[in-house]
Amino acid sequence: MTITKLVSNDPEGAHITHLNSGTKPPTPSLIAWARKAKDRLVAYGLLFPAMSVFVVFFYLPAAFLLYISFFHWGILSSATKFVGLANFRTLIHQPLFLKSLETSGYYTLVMIPATVMLALGIALILKEAVTARRGGIWRAAVFLPHVTPVVATSIIWIWIFNPQFGLANFLLKAIHLPALGWLESVHWALPAVMIDTLWHSLGLYVIIFLAGLANVPRELVEVAQLDGAKRGRIFRRIIWPLLSPTTFFVVILATVNSWQAFSQIYTMTGGPHGGAGGPAFSTTTDALLVYQTAFIYDHFSLAAAMSLVLFAIILLLTFLQKRISNRVVFYR
Amino acid sequence: MTWNASLVHLRGWCVQLARSNEEKCVSRVELRKMSKQFGERTVVNEVDLVAEQGEVVVLLGPSGCGKTSTLRMIAGLESITYGELYFDDRLMNAEPPDRRSIGMVFQNYALYPHMSVFDNLAFGLESQSKTGTRSERRKSISERVTETAELLEIGHLLHQRPRQLSGGQRQRVSLGRALVRKPDVFLMDEPLSNLDANLRDRMRMELARLHQVHGITTLYVTHDQGEALTLADRIVVMNQGSVCQIGTPSDLYDQPSSSFVANFIGMPGMNLWTSQWESKGTRIQCGPATTLHTDFRDVLATQSRSITIGVRPEHLHLIRSEQIESSGLTAQCRVDLVERLGSHLLAHCTMEAEAGAIQTSFVARLDSESQVERGDYLLLAAPLHRVHLFDAESGDRIEHFSSVAALA
Numbered sequence: 001m002t003i004t005k006l007v008s009n010d011p012e013g014a015h016i017t018h019l020n021s022g023t024k025p026p027t028p029s030l031i032a033w034a035r036k037a038k039d040r041l042v043a044y045g046l047l048f049p050a051m052s053v054f055v056v057f058f059y060l061p062a063a064f065l066l067y068i069s070f071f072h073w074g075i076l077s078s079a080t081k082f083v084g085l086a087n088f089r090t091l092i093h094q095p096l097f098l099k100s101l102e103t104s105g106y107y108t109l110v111m112i113p114a115t116v117m118l119a120l121g122i123a124l125i126l127k128e129a130v131t132a133r134r135g136g137i138w139r140a141a142v143f144l145p146h147v148t149p150v151v152a153t154s155i156i157w158i159w160i161f162n163p164q165f166g167l168a169n170f171l172l173k174a175i176h177l178p179a180l181g182w183l184e185s186v187h188w189a190l191p192a193v194m195i196d197t198l199w200h201s202l203g204l205y206v207i208i209f210l211a212g213l214a215n216v217p218r219e220l221v222e223v224a225q226l227d228g229a230k231r232g233r234i235f236r237r238i239i240w241p242l243l244s245p246t247t248f249f250v251v252i253l254a255t256v257n258s259w260q261a262f263s264q265i266y267t268m269t270g271g272p273h274g275g276a277g278g279p280a281f282s283t284t285t286d287a288l289l290v291y292q293t294a295f296i297y298d299h300f301s302l303a304a305a306m307s308l309v310l311f312a313i314i315l316l317l318t319f320l321q322k323r324i325s326n327r328v329v330f331y332r
Numbered sequence: 333m334t335w336n337a338s339l340v341h342l343r344g345w346c347v348q349l350a351r352s353n354e355e356k357c358v359s360r361v362e363l364r365k366m367s368k369q370f371g372e373r374t375v376v377n378e379v380d381l382v383a384e385q386g387e388v389v390v391l392l393g394p395s396g397c398g399k400t401s402t403l404r405m406i407a408g409l410e411s412i413t414y415g416e417l418y419f420d421d422r423l424m425n426a427e428p429p430d431r432r433s434i435g436m437v438f439q440n441y442a443l444y445p446h447m448s449v450f451d452n453l454a455f456g457l458e459s460q461s462k463t464g465t466r467s468e469r470r471k472s473i474s475e476r477v478t479e480t481a482e483l484l485e486i487g488h489l490l491h492q493r494p495r496q497l498s499g500g501q502r503q504r505v506s507l508g509r510a511l512v513r514k515p516d517v518f519l520m521d522e523p524l525s526n527l528d529a530n531l532r533d534r535m536r537m538e539l540a541r542l543h544q545v546h547g548i549t550t551l552y553v554t555h556d557q558g559e560a561l562t563l564a565d566r567i568v569v570m571n572q573g574s575v576c577q578i579g580t581p582s583d584l585y586d587q588p589s590s591s592f593v594a595n596f597i598g599m600p601g602m603n604l605w606t607s608q609w610e611s612k613g614t615r616i617q618c619g620p621a622t623t624l625h626t627d628f629r630d631v632l633a634t635q636s637r638s639i640t641i642g643v644r645p646e647h648l649h650l651i652r653s654e655q656i657e658s659s660g661l662t663a664q665c666r667v668d669l670v671e672r673l674g675s676h677l678l679a680h681c682t683m684e685a686e687a688g689a690i691q692t693s694f695v696a697r698l699d700s701e702s703q704v705e706r707g708d709y710l711l712l713a714a715p716l717h718r719v720h721l722f723d724a725e726s727g728d729r730i731e732h733f734s735s736v737a738a739l740a
Binding site: 223330 | 407408428429430432434435436438440442444445446455456459460509513
């Protein structure tokens with residue numbers, strides 16, 4: 001390598017290389033090229049199995065989705081017709097689609113702060129317990145809901161939210177609060193789903209926050225204590241800023257998961273419960289509407305256009321968050 | 333008002349006056365039987381220690397000897413298992429760290445990485461000050477920070493982040509952060525051990541200079557005896573959680589209280605060898621190779637049959653056999669290795685031992701002009717007042733007449 005470089009840097013040397021290239025012994029640069037080509041071949045060979053799976057199950061469907069969003073396309077019909085942006089135009093004039101975006105936005109807007117606050121709160125409490133003798137049990141207990149199947153636990157939550165004999169209303173009555181309709185109420189169906197989702201997903205975020213907290217050097221907290229700072233101030237000025245990369249990661253994850261939330265909403269308020277998603281479409285998020293449009297009403301092209309809009313929203317939000325993070329997040 | 337109460341009152345008034353004049357504000361630190369146990373394990377065992385006002389006390393010992401735990405208990409970062417801690421006459425056991433008025437410097441600096449140097453220094457002041465309007469407070473904080481930064485020559489770095497600084501600069505910032513609040517007690521936990529050798533020597537001098545300026549009572553933890561000997565008014569040598577000896581640097585050097593201290597202090601440490609001894613008229617024979625010429629056998633007569641003899645490498649000198657004096661120590665040995673260090677040389681020697689005993693090796697620090705080669709047989713001598721005797725079993729010092737007389 002060095003030899004080739006030296007030769008090509010020097011004009012006279014370059015001349016020599018040029019002369020040599022015609023004769024029998026291969027030039028150093030040719031050997032280097034061959035070596036590089038061989039390395040590349042090996043690299044692509046190793047990548048091939050994984051890449052082929054990825055292409056078949058991810059890139060091709062994604063490309064196909066983009067393709068059908070500009071057509072009228074049915075899974076059983078052969079009449080495929082190019083319609084340009086007609087699908088997107090239909091969406092804009094579709095009140096249910098706009099409402100579903102609103103519902104998704106509301107869901108995300110509540111879920112992000114709730115996730116961050118609860119997960120961080122639990123992590124801060126657990127942090128003390130982690131060093132204790134049975135810390136592992138606590139961590140496992142918090143993480144356990146996350147590894148249970150969403151559909152199965154959502155069914156349990158349906159029972160909990162049953163207005164007549166569910167646990168939720170029993171507890172509300174116990175503290176003299178009015179019972180709620182929960183999944184049968186326009187206003188409380190989505191919050192009920194949120195509670196289920198929080199219960200199910202918090203474990204993961206708690207573990208992520210615990211890892212982040214473990215990375216905050218103990219000395220910094222000690223020094224701040226000696227500097228006369230009280231708990232609140234230590235959290236605000238030391239722990240929170242140093243935790244910001246973790247928090248940012250959790251926010252991104254929670255955003256994506258919220259926009260894509262489907263299983264628990266479908267199980268609790270879709271399918272057997274009227275198919276639509278809550279009373280008066282109160283829990284019909286964008287993801288749920290995509291499913292219904294495609295698989296219940298057979299409008300695959302329209303559903304494809306919807307998911308593209310959803311994709312664009314998530315992309316835009318992540319991009320915005322990244323921009324904001326450059327100013328807010330502190331990386332060591 | 334009783335006499336005592338009025339004294340206390342007067343004292344409080346003096347302290348207040350001193351603070352209002354921004355005078356040196358110092359505190360006396362006293363440890364009474366202070367101990368730390370982690371479960372069954374005793375890490376610090378009944379440490380008694382007094383650091384007088386304005387004194388620099390160095391806790392010195394090998395790693396794991398409990399010196400850092402002691403410091404952390406004084407800071408309030410570690411609870412005290414039993415025993416008492418006093419600042420002046422106030423019992424501090426139950427006080428949280430933020431109410432002890434302590435400035436602490438950590439080995440890895442522990443600077444707030446997300447704050448500028450200015451904010452690092454100001455953080456403690458912001459927690460502290462509660463009086464005056466916002467702008468007044470900000471102004472006084474800014475003045476204090478600038479003043480401290482000038483003292484430490486980091487004024488030009490105030491707007492940088494810690495990661496942009498070199499190790500030495502970080503250490504200065506860390507010192508500044510501890511100093512800026514004018515604490516009553518200064519604690520340093522191996523502050524120089526992350527610096528390279530040159531910088532460490534410079535910072536050591538700097539620390540000594542700083543202490544002359546601020547005069548704050550300082551407890552300093554290190555395993556480096558060079559730092560201890562330069563900085564300390566008094567040194568506390570610790571081993572396995574207990575205090576071995578407390579004294580001035582020269583106390584420790586001239587009269588180590590045990591063979592551990594003797595070997596730990598000094599570069600290289602004191603040569604120690606244990607042997608059976610027998611009295612032969614005016615001399616005492618310890619093994620086949622060592623002879624102690626002394627007139628006061630009565631001191632030794634009371635001790636056990638086996639003693640540990642200690643001589644510092646720098647107190648040994650070469651003699652010829654006809655030069656053997658009537659008092660002092662002589663030892664015969666063979667040279668294994670010669671280290672030439674420019675100003676002097678270190679001869680690593682082995683001494684012939686009695687049958688079955690382990691061969692004793694020791695070091696002599698000799699003049700660089702000495703004609704010493706590997707394999708040479710040497711006769712080394714040391715004056716009697718430079719010979720230390722220790723009980724072979726307990727390691728405790730045995731006072732002998734000449735060592736006392738020489739110092740008197």
